Amino acid sequence: MNSKYTPLFEPFTFSNGIKLDNRIVMAPMTNFSSNPDGTVSDQEVEYYVRRSKGVGMVITACTYVTANGKGFPGQFAGNSDDMIPSLRRLATAIKETGAKAVLQIFHGGRLCPPELVPNGDxxxxxxxxxxxxxxxxxxxxxxxxxxxxxxxIIRDFGETTRRAIESGFDGVEIHGANGYLIQQFFSPHSNRREDRWGGSLEKRLAFPLAVVDEVKRIVQTYAKDPFIVGYRFSPEEPETPGITMADTLKLVDALADKHLDYLHVSLTDFWSTPRRGVEDKRPRIELIKEQAGDRVPVIGVGSIYTADDALKALQTGIPLIALGRGLIIEPDWVEKVKQGRESEIATKLNKNDQKRLVIPDPLWQAIISTPGWFPGIE
Incomplete structure (x- = not known):
């Protein structure tokens, strides 16, 4: 291995004692590939196994915590105990590669397609x-x-956390990003309530923080071993009214006080700068890290494809770097850097690569029908 990349391979230990072999995380990415009954499919398991080897931690695609929270066709379910064998199959497959397995838990809220939820409600x-x-x-x-x-619904987040524990996952990530239900409660665009769940910024924080408290209560009750609890959020919204960078720094402050194991920023570009709410023009990730301080580690993500991209991101002081599209394009990313073959890392997708890359059919169709989403697919 080229010695300059050594920092990427330093172990990382969470405050609860769980240790990752290195600083590279597989980001959560929807793959639309589960079975019609909500169980994890063979294609999905193969896709995760292909990408898990070498990374320190895998965060799965999101699973819905209640039937009216299903956000995508081909999304796997976590909303009933019947799904524990399916969840266990996924957790086991990831952990057998040596990576830690974290289940992302979610409710789609207003972004759920009516045809996927009971009675279109x-x-x-x-x-x-x-x-x-x-x-x-x-x-x-x-x-x-x-x-x-x-x-x-708060209790449903807790129940799915219990299923994650029983299924052998190493942790859960609460999906408070990308415009889904938890973010909808925090956003002044989607939350116009005037009760205890909305109105002021403090009241718009009530639902996200209640979910965190319930998940942590369940972990304390059911987990016999250390168990990771992370939280993912999107820093800003384009809508008016919408979440501003100033709002997000208050969210980060509140979450950092909850003794979470990590915060995970959802960004398309690691180096993106604030749109509104603050005068500071530094990258959002730096402002978030500064606000979190030493209270909670931050995971950074966004258009990181090469070893040099990851190293530059790590040099900001962010302790963990997540790869999303990069690991779909190059499942052997970590192995290639380890072996001094970083120049061989693929950074563009070839239209003939589906089988070699073990990309499930529904995800492949989504990729090739969305120009600009992945480098190389035009």
Whole structure:
């Protein structure tokens, strides 16, 4: 190995004592490839095994915690105990490669397609449709959740955490990013409530923090060994009103006080800068790390393809670097850097590579039908 990349391979130990072999994490990426009954498919397992070897930790695609939270076709389920054997199969397959396995837990809220949820009942913090990601007919107007339903969904996040523990996962990541339900409660765009769950910024924080508290309570109750709890968030929204960088720094502050094992920033570009809310023009990731301080480690992500990209990101002081598209394009990324073959890392996708890269059919179709998503596919 080229000695300059040694920092990427230093072990990392979470505050709970769980140790990662290196600083590289597989980012959570939807693959649309589960079985119709919500169980993990053979193709999915093969896809994860192909990419897990060498990385310190794998964060899975998101699993829905309740039936009305299903956000994608081909999304695997975590909403009932019947799914524990399926979840266990995935956890076991990842862990057998030597990586830690973290299950991302999620509710799609107003971004759930009506045809995927019972009775087409799409729910959110308030009856405000999404402005983006819309079909030609527009996004459905969601139904505002009642206080009792909100409490129930919080418990559902806890129950899916218990299933993750029973399935042998090493941790869970709470999906508070990408415009889904937890973010919808924090956002002034989607949350227009005037009760204990909305209004002021502090009240818009109530649901995300309640989910964190419930997940941590379940871990304390059921986990016999150390268990990772992370939280993923998106720093800003383009909508007006919407989450600003200033709002996010308050979210980071509140989350850092919760003794989480990590915060994971959802970014397309690691080096992106704030859109609004602060005058500081430094990259968002630096502002977030500064706000988190020594209280909680931060995982950075976004358009990191080469070993030099990862090293430059690590040099900001961010302790863990997640690769998403990079690991789909180059499943042997870690092995190649270890072997001094970093110049051989593929950074573009070839249209003939599906079989060699073990990419499931539904994910492959999504990639080739979305120009610009992956480098090389035009």
């Amino acid at each position: 799409v729910v959110s913090a308030s009856a405000v449709p999404a402005e983006r990601g819309a079909a030609p007919a527009g996004q459905p107007v969601p139904r505002e959740l009642s206080d009792g339903e909100i409490e129930s």
